[in-house]
Amino acid sequence: MSELIPTTLTGLEPAAPQLPGQAGAVDRYAQPGWLTPAGQQDRKAEVDHVLRVRVIGRQASETAALEARAAFEELAHQEAMGRVVTEAKYKLHRAKTESQVLGGEDPELEAKFAILDDTLFQGVRLGLHRFLA
Numbered sequence: 001m002s003e004l005i006p007t008t009l010t011g012l013e014p015a016a017p018q019l020p021g022q023a024g025a026v027d028r029y030a031q032p033g034w035l036t037p038a039g040q041q042d043r044k045a046e047v048d049h050v051l052r053v054r055v056i057g058r059q060a061s062e063t064a065a066l067e068a069r070a071a072f073e074e075l076a077h078q079e080a081m082g083r084v085v086t087e088a089k090y091k092l093h094r095a096k097t098e099s100q101v102l103g104g105e106d107p108e109l110e111a112k113f114a115i116l117d118d119t120l121f122q123g124v125r126l127g128l129h130r131f132l133a
Contacts (some may be wrong), residue, residue: 088124
């Protein structure tokens with residue numbers, strides 16, 4: 001065998017070729033770490049984790065959007081009820097003012113207008129109660 005592989009030093013034998021898997025062998029075609037069963041299991045766990053984080057993030061966004069919607073609807077309802085109450089106040093004030101102008105000094109007209117004003121007030125109050133409930 002020494003005649004096939006020239007050696008420059010006398011008395012040294014060339015190293016015997018080593019098979020893959022032997023100690024000290026350099027395997028040119030070894031599997032990368034991510035292709036081993038342990039590597040594949042690690043990659044699957046990593047993918048599952050990323051998907052879980054995305055789902056949790058999506059759920060958090062949806063919850064925040066629903067809470068914002070509910071808050072906006074509540075504010076819009078409060079604003080609308082405030083406008084209804086203000087309009088009712090103006091209506092009652094106008095009725096009282098008209099009664100004073102039209103009734104003048106006549107006590108009989110003032111009494112009749114007062115009854116009408118009270119009736120209007122009760123109607124507005126009942127109507128507001130329906131909206132505010």
